[in-house]
Amino acid sequence: MDKKSTNTVWHQAIITRDDREKLHQHKSVILWFTGLSGAGKSSLAHALEEHLYHLGISTFVLDGDNVRHGLCGDLGFSDADRVENIRRIGELAKLMVEAGVIALTAFISPFQTDRLVARKLVPEGDFLEIYCRCPLEVCEQRDVKGMYKKARAGQIPFFTGIGSAYEPPEQPELIVDTDQQSLTESVQAVIELLRQRGVLSA
Amino acid sequence: MDKKSTNTVWHQAIITRDDREKLHQHKSVILWFTGLSGAGKSSLAHALEEHLYHLGISTFVLDGDNVRHGLCGDLGFSDADRVENIRRIGELAKLMVEAGVIALTAFISPFQTDRLVARKLVPEGDFLEIYCRCPLEVCEQRDVKGMYKKARAGQIPFFTGIGSAYEPPEQPELIVDTDQQSLTESVQAVIELLRQRGVLSA
Numbered sequence: 001m002d003k004k005s006t007n008t009v010w011h012q013a014i015i016t017r018d019d020r021e022k023l024h025q026h027k028s029v030i031l032w033f034t035g036l037s038g039a040g041k042s043s044l045a046h047a048l049e050e051h052l053y054h055l056g057i058s059t060f061v062l063d064g065d066n067v068r069h070g071l072c073g074d075l076g077f078s079d080a081d082r083v084e085n086i087r088r089i090g091e092l093a094k095l096m097v098e099a100g101v102i103a104l105t106a107f108i109s110p111f112q113t114d115r116l117v118a119r120k121l122v123p124e125g126d127f128l129e130i131y132c133r134c135p136l137e138v139c140e141q142r143d144v145k146g147m148y149k150k151a152r153a154g155q156i157p158f159f160t161g162i163g164s165a166y167e168p169p170e171q172p173e174l175i176v177d178t179d180q181q182s183l184t185e186s187v188q189a190v191i192e193l194l195r196q197r198g199v200l201s202a
Numbered sequence: 203m204d205k206k207s208t209n210t211v212w213h214q215a216i217i218t219r220d221d222r223e224k225l226h227q228h229k230s231v232i233l234w235f236t237g238l239s240g241a242g243k244s245s246l247a248h249a250l251e252e253h254l255y256h257l258g259i260s261t262f263v264l265d266g267d268n269v270r271h272g273l274c275g276d277l278g279f280s281d282a283d284r285v286e287n288i289r290r291i292g293e294l295a296k297l298m299v300e301a302g303v304i305a306l307t308a309f310i311s312p313f314q315t316d317r318l319v320a321r322k323l324v325p326e327g328d329f330l331e332i333y334c335r336c337p338l339e340v341c342e343q344r345d346v347k348g349m350y351k352k353a354r355a356g357q358i359p360f361f362t363g364i365g366s367a368y369e370p371p372e373q374p375e376l377i378v379d380t381d382q383q384s385l386t387e388s389v390q391a392v393i394e395l396l397r398q399r400g401v402l403s404a
Contacts, residue, residue, distance in 0.1 A: 014248060015255045015263075023258065046216060053217045056225065058260065060301040061217075070323075071293040074286070084276070091273040092294065099262040099303055121272075 020100025024058045027199045028097045030122060031104045031190070034115060034169060035132030036161050037147055038139035040178040040186075041106040044132060048187050049104060055200070060096055062089055063106040077158060083114055090118030097122055102199070110166045128197065130190060131172040136161045138179045173197075222302025226260045229401045230299045232324060233306045233392070236317060236371060237334030238363050239349055240341035242380040242388075243308040246334060250389050251306060257402070262298055264291055265308040279360060285316055292320030299324055304401070312368040330399065332392060333374040338363045340381045375399075 021027055031048070033041040042063050049059045068075075072088055075081040086109050096103035109115050119127040139161065140148040151159035158164040174193050176186045194200040223229055233250070235243040244265045251261045270277075274290055277283040288311050298305035311317050321329040341363065342350040353361035360366040376395050378388045396402040 015251050015261070019255060020260070020262075023255065023260065049217050053221060053225065058222070058225065058302065059217070060222075060297070062297075066297065066300070070296065071290060073293075088273060088290075091275075092297065094272065095262070095264075095268065095294065095298075096301065098268070099298065099301070100260065101301055101303070 017098045017100060020098075024100045026057055026102070028058075028100050028102055028126075029194075029197070029199055030093045030097055030118070030127045031102065032093075032109070032115065032118060032127060032129045033104065033106045033132055034109045034129060034172075035178070036134060036136060036139045036166055037108055037159070038142045038144050039132040039134040040176075040183075041108075041132045043183065044130075044176065044178070044186050044190070045104040045106040047183050048190050051187050051191065052102065057102060057200075058100060059102045059104060061104045061106060062092060062096075067092070067107075083111075086111075086114040087117060090121050093118065094121045097126060108160050108166070110160045110164065112167045112170070115169065125197065128174065128193060129169050129172040130174045130176060130193075131169045132178050133168070133175050134178045219300045219302060222300075226302045228259050228304070230260075230302050230304055230328075231396075231399070231401055232295045232299055232320070232329045233304065234295075234311070234317065234320060234329060234331045235306065235308045235334055236311045236331060236374075237380070238336060238338060238341045238368055239310055239361070240344045240346050241334040241336040242378075242385075243310075243334045245385065246332075246378065246380070246388050246392070247306040247308040249385050250392050253389050253393065254304065259304060259402075260302060261304045261306060263306045263308060264294060264298075269294070269309075285313075288313075288316040289319060292323050295320065296323045299328060310362050310368070312362045312366065314369045314372070317371065327399065330376065330395060331371050331374040332376045332378060332395075333371045334380050335370070335377050336380045 033045050035041050045061045049061050052059050067089060072085050075085050089105055089107060093103040093105050143149055147156065147159065150156050151162040160166050174189060176189055178186060195202050235247050237243050247263045251263050254261050269291060274287050277287050291307055291309060295305035295307050345351055349358065349361065352358050353364040362368050376391060378391055380388065397404050
């Protein structure tokens with residue numbers, strides 16, 4: 001028995017983000033998808049994840065399904081709660097990046113200020129904002145979850161695009177026009193961005 | 203251009219925890235370290251992480267350093283805030299596990315109920331509670347961060363072990379006596395547990 005352990009501060013070994021990126025053999029970044037409800041953020045994030053998976057890349061998609069009922073289960077949809085929701089998602093994505101994982105976040109995240117808070121959590125260049133651009137009419141016509149109908153009926157008071165504003169990114173790293181590009185084209189556009197940024201090898 | 207994309211719901215590809223475990227070539231679990239301040243939770247978690255890293259295992263340590271100022275930066279030390287702190291850490295660890303990463307959490311987490319909430323977030327067997335057992339006197343004598351001195355001086359009202367109770371786990375998966383075992387021995391004990399549980403191959 002090593003008696004030294006009783007009175008000394010144990011050796012503090014620290015495995016860093018850099019070490020984890022080496023283990024996973026790729027850089028980790030945040031891919032922050034933003035856009036109206038129904039613009040295809042979640043579909044694009046998941047399709048991209050599938051593509052990256054087959055390249056041996058470690059990824060994780062954060063979206064309403066795994067965050068709103070768990071980590072952010074205590075939050076509603078007031079302005080303050082929306083800000084806090086995005087703040088936590090940013091912090092969560094940051095930890096994923098430190099774990100050497102590419103974090104894909106798929107939330108409307110309508111406000112510039114909130115997205116900027118998330119951007120500033122990680123070193124410059126590690127936050128790639130991808131604007132899933134799609135006209136409101138198209139999103140409303142798709143109405144995948146029946147949310148627009150409810151919003152128009154006044155059942156969801158601050159629904160983005162109806163009762164609350166969406167602030168488009170001013171300088172996103174990428175714009176994907178989801179009403180004009182196929183899913184495959186959109187995935188390829190993000191892959192190209194990841195190549196340009198050195199996340200994937202060219 | 204694939205015009206179908208405009209009017210159809212995009213294909214929802216879902217990469218699962220199972221897929222990610224295959225990619226990383228190991229199971230993912232939560233290793234929940236609990237014990238008094240100064241019992242060596244963080245040191246053990248980091249030393250274990252270093253060991254696992256060299257075995258090619260994807261890990262991430264959640265501790266005060268990367269959680270208290272970030273994700274839980276809005277929380278104080280009231281009873282309600284402590285409960286919320288542990289709840290969020292549990293949710294965070296769960297997401298890490300879903301990302302195929304072994305999550306090591308190093309928080310005092312003094313209350314049974316809170317630890318049970320975290321345990322129930324993941325399938326049975328995926329939450330391994332490791333009790334870093336160490337007499338209060340020894341922790342207080344170590345007083346690595348000078349916290350016990352402050353607590354005794356009344357500057358930290360609800361410090362665990364002084365002004366607030368620590369509830370030892372009733373059935374932890376492992377007990378490590380950090381005042382009697384060396385760090386190396388403690389690491390080996392956890393490795394042995396991971397072998398028994400099939401997280402690492404025997």
